[in-house]
Amino acid sequence: MNEKKLQAKDFITIGIFTALLFVVEFACGMLGFIHPYIVASYVVMIPIVGSIPMMLFYTKIEKFGMLSIMSVLLAIIMFVTGMGYLGAPLIIAAGVIADLIAKSGGYKSFRETVISYGVFCLWICANYFPVVVSADSYRKNLIDVGYSVEYCDNLFRAINSKTIAVLLVLCFVFGCVGALIGKAIVKKHFEKAGIV
Amino acid sequence: MSLKLDPRTKLYMIFVVSAVVMMSATTPFLWAVRIIMIPIFLLIMEKHYAAAFRFLIFYGTALLLTFKFLSENSEGFLSAFLVGYCGIIVQFMPAMITAWYVVRTTKIGEFVCAMQKMHIPDGITISLAVVMRFFPTIKEEYTAIRDAMKMRGIMLGGGNAAGMIEYRLIPLLFSCVNIGDELSAAAVTRGLGGKVKRTSVQELKMKAADYLLMLLFTAVLVVFVVSKYIR
Amino acid sequence: MMQTIAQINNVTHRYKGAAENSLDGVSLTIKKGETLLLCGASGSGKTSVIRLLNGLIPHYYHGDMTGDVTVNGLDIVETQLYELAGVVGTVFQNPRSQFFSVDTDGEIVFGPENIGLAPKEINARKEIITKQMNLDSLLGRSLFELSGGEKQRIACASEAALLPEIILLDEPSSNLDMEAIKMLHEIICDWKRQGKTIIISEHRLWYLNDIADRVVYMDNGRIAHEWNAKDFTMLSDDETRQLGLHPTSINERYLALLSDKDDTGKCYIDIADGILLKDFYFSYHHKPYILRKNKFSAADGDSLSLCIPKLMLPKGKVTAVIGSNGTGKSTFLRCICGLEKDCTGVIVSKGKEYRKRQRIGFSYMVMQDVNHQLFTDSVEKELLLSMKVKDVKRCHEILDTLGLLEFKDTHPMALSGGQKQRVAIASAIAAGAKLLLFDEPTSGLDFAHMEKVGELLRQLADSGSTVLVSTHDPEFIEQCCDYTLRIKKGRLFSFEERNS
Numbered sequence: 001m002n003e004k005k006l007q008a009k010d011f012i013t014i015g016i017f018t019a020l021l022f023v024v025e026f027a028c029g030m031l032g033f034i035h036p037y038i039v040a041s042y043v044v045m046i047p048i049v050g051s052i053p054m055m056l057f058y059t060k061i062e063k064f065g066m067l068s069i070m071s072v073l074l075a076i077i078m079f080v081t082g083m084g085y086l087g088a089p090l091i092i093a094a095g096v097i098a099d100l101i102a103k104s105g106g107y108k109s110f111r112e113t114v115i116s117y118g119v120f121c122l123w124i125c126a127n128y129f130p131v132v133v134s135a136d137s138y139r140k141n142l143i144d145v146g147y148s149v150e151y152c153d154n155l156f157r158a159i160n161s162k163t164i165a166v167l168l169v170l171c172f173v174f175g176c177v178g179a180l181i182g183k184a185i186v187k188k189h190f191e192k193a194g195i196v
Numbered sequence: 197m198s199l200k201l202d203p204r205t206k207l208y209m210i211f212v213v214s215a216v217v218m219m220s221a222t223t224p225f226l227w228a229v230r231i232i233m234i235p236i237f238l239l240i241m242e243k244h245y246a247a248a249f250r251f252l253i254f255y256g257t258a259l260l261l262t263f264k265f266l267s268e269n270s271e272g273f274l275s276a277f278l279v280g281y282c283g284i285i286v287q288f289m290p291a292m293i294t295a296w297y298v299v300r301t302t303k304i305g306e307f308v309c310a311m312q313k314m315h316i317p318d319g320i321t322i323s324l325a326v327v328m329r330f331f332p333t334i335k336e337e338y339t340a341i342r343d344a345m346k347m348r349g350i351m352l353g354g355g356n357a358a359g360m361i362e363y364r365l366i367p368l369l370f371s372c373v374n375i376g377d378e379l380s381a382a383a384v385t386r387g388l389g390g391k392v393k394r395t396s397v398q399e400l401k402m403k404a405a406d407y408l409l410m411l412l413f414t415a416v417l418v419v420f421v422v423s424k425y426i427r
Numbered sequence: 428m429m430q431t432i433a434q435i436n437n438v439t440h441r442y443k444g445a446a447e448n449s450l451d452g453v454s455l456t457i458k459k460g461e462t463l464l465l466c467g468a469s470g471s472g473k474t475s476v477i478r479l480l481n482g483l484i485p486h487y488y489h490g491d492m493t494g495d496v497t498v499n500g501l502d503i504v505e506t507q508l509y510e511l512a513g514v515v516g517t518v519f520q521n522p523r524s525q526f527f528s529v530d531t532d533g534e535i536v537f538g539p540e541n542i543g544l545a546p547k548e549i550n551a552r553k554e555i556i557t558k559q560m561n562l563d564s565l566l567g568r569s570l571f572e573l574s575g576g577e578k579q580r581i582a583c584a585s586e587a588a589l590l591p592e593i594i595l596l597d598e599p600s601s602n603l604d605m606e607a608i609k610m611l612h613e614i615i616c617d618w619k620r621q622g623k624t625i626i627i628s629e630h631r632l633w634y635l636n637d638i639a640d641r642v643v644y645m646d647n648g649r650i651a652h653e654w655n656a657k658d659f660t661m662l663s664d665d666e667t668r669q670l671g672l673h674p675t676s677i678n679e680r681y682l683a684l685l686s687d688k689d690d691t692g693k694c695y696i697d698i699a700d701g702i703l704l705k706d707f708y709f710s711y712h713h714k715p716y717i718l719r720k721n722k723f724s725a726a727d728g729d730s731l732s733l734c735i736p737k738l739m740l741p742k743g744k745v746t747a748v749i750g751s752n753g754t755g756k757s758t759f760l761r762c763i764c765g766l767e768k769d770c771t772g773v774i775v776s777k778g779k780e781y782r783k784r785q786r787i788g789f790s791y792m793v794m795q796d797v798n799h800q801l802f803t804d805s806v807e808k809e810l811l812l813s814m815k816v817k818d819v820k821r822c823h824e825i826l827d828t829l830g831l832l833e834f835k836d837t838h839p840m841a842l843s844g845g846q847k848q849r850v851a852i853a854s855a856i857a858a859g860a861k862l863l864l865f866d867e868p869t870s871g872l873d874f875a876h877m878e879k880v881g882e883l884l885r886q887l888a889d890s891g892s893t894v895l896v897s898t899h900d901p902e903f904i905e906q907c908c909d910y911t912l913r914i915k916k917g918r919l920f921s922f923e924e925r926n927s
Contacts, residue, residue: 008389009487011319012380015326016372022327023334024365052365056373065319073323080210080295188804189366193840194444195373305533305540329529332571340799343766347787348813348858350802363802370840371798375524382525383537385481386589387512392543397536397550 006065014066017057018073024050029127043167047121047174051182054117059186059196061107064099067120071095074123087126094122114179121175125168203310205406206298212413213294216420251293304328309396318394326379330372337371338364429458432593432624433480438494440475440484449475449490451648457626459592462619462638464659465628467645468671468873469844473628476645477597480626481517482508499592512542516586520598520871522578531568531581538589552588560584560614574753576607583614594618596627600634601871604752604899608634630873632667633677636660644670671875677901701739702862702893707772709733709762709917722771733758733770733917740862740895742776745888747908748897755917756897760864763895764790776861791860795867797847801839806831806850809839813858825853829883845876852883856892863887865896869903881907 028045031038061067072095075088098120105112190196304325311321341364345351350363383389434457440450450472457463465473478484485492486508496503499514516538519525528534535556539549557563562584565577573581579599586594596615600608612634618625619638629635642659644652652670654662664674708723710732723731733755740746748756762770765786774781774789781789794800803809810822826832829849834842839850848868855863865884869877877900885907888894895912898904904911904925913920 006319008322008384009380011322011389012326012376012383015323016330016376018323019327019330019334020369020372023331049361049365052361053369056369069320069323072320073327076324077327079214080207080298185362185366189838189840190369192804193370193838195370195840303530303533304528305530305536325527329527332529336571337799340794340796343761344794344800345802346766347764347791348800348802348854349787350812367799367802371796374798378519378521378524379527381483381487382517382519383527384487384508385483385512385515385517386527386538386585387509387541388527388537390507390509390512390541390543395540395543395546395549397540397546397553399546 006063006069010063010066011069013057013060014069014073017053017060018070018077020053021050021057021070022074022077024053025124042124042127043121043170044174046124047117047171047178048181049178050121051117051175051178052185054120055113055179055182055186056190056196058102058107058113058117059190061102063107064103067099067102067116068092068096071098071120071123075126078126087123090126091123094120110183114176114183117179117182118172118175121171121178122168124171125164128164128167200403200405201301201409202400202402202406203298203302203307204314204400205402205409206302207310208410209413210291210294210298212417214291215417302328303398305396306398306400308394309398309400312394312396313400322388329379333375334368334372337368337375341367341371429460431456432459433457433498434496435476435479436495436497438479438492438496440479440490440492442488442490445490448648450479452494453648453650454494455643455650457593457624459624460622461640462615462625463627464632464635464639464642465626465645466630466632466642466672467651468875469630471645472648473645474597475648477517477595477626477628479503480593481515481595482506482511509541512538513589514591515593515595516589516591517595517597518579518582518586518599520601522575522582522602525582526570526578526585529569529571531562531565531570531573534570534581535562535584535588537585542589549588552590556584556587559617560587574607575602576604576610576752579603579607580610580614583611587618591623593624593626596625596629598629598871599627600629600631602867606751612638630673630871632673632675636676644672668874671873673874673877673902698739698741701741703775704735704738704740704763705773705775707733707735707738707759707762707770709758709767709770711758723769724771731917733762735759735772735917735919738912738919738922740893741910742893743888743891744909745884745894745896745907746910746912747904748895748912748914749899749904750914750920755914757866758917759914760792760866760895760897763862764792764864766792774862788858789860790862790864791855791858792864792866793848793851793855793868795870797844797851798840800851800854801847804838805836806839806842806853807835809850810854810857813854815859822857825856828886829853845872845879848880849883852887856887860892862893862895865894865898867897867899869898869900874902877903878906 025046028042028049031045057066057070071092074095075091078087078091098116101112101119102116105116107113186196307328308321308325311324312318342351344367345363350359352360433455435453435455438450438453439448441448453472453476455476465476467473475484478488479496480498480503482498482503484490485504492504498511501511501514503511526534527537532553535553536549539552544552557566560580560583562580565573565581570578570581579602583599599611603611608631615625615627615635615638625638627635627639636656639656639659641656642654643650644654660675662675667674706724708731710723710730712730712732748759750756758767761767762772763774763786765783768783772786774786776789801809803812806826807819807822810825811817811819814822823832823835826835829852831846831849831853834846839847842850852863868880872880881903884894884896888909896908908925910922910924912922
């Protein structure tokens with residue numbers, strides 16, 4: 001009966017991969033300041049780069065809860081590192097749904113894993129929440145603060161309440177694409193080396 | 197002897213700092229409030245005077261740049277570039293320094309105890325403790341991998357972007373998985389994950405300094421909100 | 428008649444996914460209060476025996492297992508791991524990965540907190556252990572800044588805080604220097620005096636001479652020999668060599684090689700055809716600066732963690748770099764190969780100067796943890812990555828000389844530790860490096876593997892490369908090094924030819 005519950009080893013695995021995923025996210029996030037369009041391209045970059053640790057993580061998942069806890073941790077870390085707390089509900093929702101999907105595939109099915117990771121990637125959109133929730137005042141603020149109109153226009157052309165839907169879809173799509181790439185890399189390295 | 201704070205105070209500090217950072221400041225007065233907020237004093241408390249000074253200079257320059265040179269008309273790639281960097285410094289550095297301070301000064305034991313007191317489930321607490329334990333490990337491993345890459349002359353991935361990511365990430369994952377395995381083996385042999393409720397030797401008590409800081413931070417938050425939205 | 432505290436009864440075990448049995452019909456009875464030494468080559472099953480006793484087999488490392496294990500009256504198969512926490516304590520091999528906390532205090536109390544002791548009791552235990560083990564100077568520090576030896580002491584303290592009856596040590600000295608091993612020896616002696624049952628799996632045998640009551644030799648998952656302490660120490664070096672073991676004692680000559688002498692020897696050897704190192708100054712504590720870093724020079728004096736104005740390395744020879752941990756050996760090697768870019772040293776060879784980045788092409792370091800140095804998904808690609816001009820034929824030649832050709836399509840991470848090391852060496856050769864640096868290549872190796880590394884280094888030197896190797900193993904220096912270079916506090920202390 002103990003097999004169903006998460007054990008210390010699982011919690012440690014979650015911790016390690018959360019740390020890794022966050023480092024990936026952070027490294028990609030840093031690029032975003034170079035040009036506003038890059039901010040929008042998070043939806044491509046993070047799912048694909050993040051897929052490598054995540055697909056390895058998926059091979060270690062056997063029980064329900066690991067993805068959900070990971071999303072809670074991500075929400076907490078986003079908060080602690082000063083990236084805001086508005087996105088927390090989205091992050092956690094994405095995590096739990098991804099967990100449920102993966103569970104329906106018994107955590108082993110190829111198709112469910114891909115879809116599950118696609119859903120999980122929606123958490124990335126939490127980065128855009130401050131922009132979407134308070135788009136108008138945020139824009140005004142940015143201009144007041146001294147950001148150029150050009151930057152803001154670029155930013156809002158790329159990210160607004162209409163495009164957020166597009167971004168969510170993109171996140172999902174590139175999540176799935178990323179999952180395929182990540183799977184391939186796990187196969188190329190970790191399976192070949194006999195780790196998984 | 198540096199100041200010892202309750203982790204809960206620290207969490208509150210982060211909350212306030214990130215809230216203030218998110219509500220963009222518009223007037224010089226608000227900027228001033230923000231600068232006070234900015235944990236320069238945290239750096240000083242940790243005796244990183246040079247870092248505090250450097251940060252002050254960066255921050256000042258960034259402000260000056262944003263106010264003076266980057267007007268609504270500034271265009272072109274260079275200004276977008278500058279805006280980008282000023283953005284990093286102004287928007288994220290304060291929160292990141294606070295986070296750095298918290299991670300640096302909080303012992304995992306303390307943190308875990310604070311989490312327990314806030315009635316957060318053990319599973320999340322343990323995972324989060326591992327996350328905190330693992331950031332320095334990732335840094336160590338990554339430094340070693342980067343050294344190895346330098347020696348091989350493959351910092352740029354042998355010419356392709358995929359290589360740049362692959363050569364960094366794959367060895368990192370291998371080491372982290374290994375370390376993780378050994379870490380959990382060592383942890384479970386010392387009783388982690390048992391049925392008994394974990395105890396904690398840390399005694400967490402809110403002291404005068406905690407209340408004072410909380411008050412200070414609340415005051416700053418109030419001043420900020422009032423002068424931004426109500427005045 | 429002594430009481431039996433642990434019993435392994437005809438256990439056969441195979442790790443999940445493994446092709447061969449890790450243990451093959453092992454039976455072992457351990458008496459209360461005895462100190463047992465497990466020796467044997469890598470992969471002979473020593474670690475598996477340790478894992479049987481602490482329950483990691485079958486609860487953590489899954490696989491097929493038959494037979495039964497009883498520890499302190501508990502049937503291991505039926506007992507959960509956390510129930511064993513106060514009964515069996517384990518000190519692991521790698522000091523880097525076995526701690527859970529970030530700080531020393533938290534680590535010592537980690538176990539007692541897990542089993543839910545009252546805070547008062549935990550603090551009392553911590554105090555006693557701190558006193559017993561002299562840990563005052565280590566309290567309140569970050570584990571990430573401790574040396575390997577200090578980390579290992581904290582690991583011991585963390586186990587001791589659970590007051591286990593049985594203490595297991597799995598190759599605890601692998602990453603330690605002479606001083607730290609002596610410290611470890613003290614700790615184990617203390618435990619022995621307290622009447623604990625101690626089981627040590629180890630390659631280095633000399634420091635356990637006066638501790639072990641009984642020695643078990645494992646080979647291929649079986650118990651092949653058993654000696655009592657007296658018979659074991661009588662084994663000659665030839666006999667131990669045949670068994671693939673390190674010598675049971677290191678004689679005076681060996682000790683003199685590694686002990687911290689105070690007299691300065693000759694520091695400069697004038698060789699016509701050598702590699703000259705000039706102006707190697709470096710410190711980890713850079714001078715306070717605002718925006719621009721300052722370069723180091725001899726004028727910085729005592730604050731330098733590395734200060735080597737001039738050194739002539741003999742070409743085509745193997746030079747051992749010795750000195751205790753944290754005294755600047757690794758820093759020295761890192762500076763030579765140009766990894767510390769704040770170090771301004773110059774390498775001169777055949778009248779050509781190599782500065783900064785050029786040093787990287789000229790020299791190549793094989794790191795202590797070779798896992799960091801392997802990037803691709805096959806051994807062949809690994810070598811090609813190092814070559815400026817991809818030459819598959821030469822790549823195969825190099826692999827052939829190192830005996831790796833049959834693995835050319837294998838993933839480097841699937842290889843054994845020794846093979847990985849050879850892959851790293853192969854890529855150094857492929858990169859065309861003339862000066863090869865090795866950072867403690869022998870730590871944690873059994874005798875047979877250590878000898879292999881020695882032969883390989885000789886082979887490299889004979890084919891014209893200059894080899895610099897840092898090590899703590901006197902047997903190894905004896906076997907393959909032509910010169911010894913002693914470093915103390917980042918200064919050249921002596922540089923001598925070994926009169927063989």
